[in-house]
Amino acid sequence: MEAISHSVEETEQLGVELAKSLRSGDVVTLIGEIGAGKTTFVRGLALGLGVAAGSVASPSFVLVRQYTSGRMPLYHADLFRLENLPQAANVGLEECYEAGGVTLIEWANKVPGVLPEQFLEIRFEAMDPESRRLTLQPHGPLYQGRKFLA
Numbered sequence: 001m002e003a004i005s006h007s008v009e010e011t012e013q014l015g016v017e018l019a020k021s022l023r024s025g026d027v028v029t030l031i032g033e034i035g036a037g038k039t040t041f042v043r044g045l046a047l048g049l050g051v052a053a054g055s056v057a058s059p060s061f062v063l064v065r066q067y068t069s070g071r072m073p074l075y076h077a078d079l080f081r082l083e084n085l086p087q088a089a090n091v092g093l094e095e096c097y098e099a100g101g102v103t104l105i106e107w108a109n110k111v112p113g114v115l116p117e118q119f120l121e122i123r124f125e126a127m128d129p130e131s132r133r134l135t136l137q138p139h140g141p142l143y144q145g146r147k148f149l150a
């Protein structure tokens with residue numbers, strides 16, 4: 001499944017759309033280079049879950065941020081800084097998976113072994129300064145056969 005965004009606003013809107021189809025317990029990985037649009041997408045997704053606009057920041061010193069004001073809890077992790085700290089792989093993601101909300105993980109590819117068996121992967125690619133290609137890949141029966149972006 002693929003979607004093209006031509007602007008920051010369109011990427012946010014794709015996040016809003018995805019939020020509609022997410023269920024409690026879902027885990028979504030966001031993969032792509034720096035500036036590919038992962039956090040932009042998370043902002044829209046948070047909005048789509050009903051989290052107050054403008055409250056999403058990149059997790060930095062905190063590796064996981066949680067937002068509880070939406071229709072279900074949202075956990076937003078960014079593992080970029082964990083690249084050289086494999087021993088820190090346990091940042092509490094297991095707890096997020098089991099907490100009955102949605103977990104979004106930027107740079108999940110930096111830390112092997114941190115993912116659950118099943119998850120939805122979204123790849124972000126910059127096609128030009130303003131355009132991004134998003135590719136959705138379900139991993140596991142929990143995500144196969146579901147419609148994610150209308």
Ligand SMILES: Nc1ncnc2c1ncn2[C@@H]1O[C@H](COP(=O)(O)OP(=O)(O)OP(=O)(O)O)[C@@H](O)[C@H]1O
Pocket residue numbers: 005006007008009010011032033034035036037038039040041058080106124129130131132
């Ligand atoms: N269509 C687009 N969608 C998303 N961002 C875009 C788009 N076009 C341009 N941009 C710019 O690309 C950047 C995306 O930043 P963002 O923080 O979302 O990336 P990121 O993938 O989270 O990066 P990082 O790996 O550093 O966390 C912003 O500066 C934004 O203005």
Ligand SMILES: [Mg+2]
Pocket residue numbers: 038039040058078106
């Ligand atoms: Mg980011």
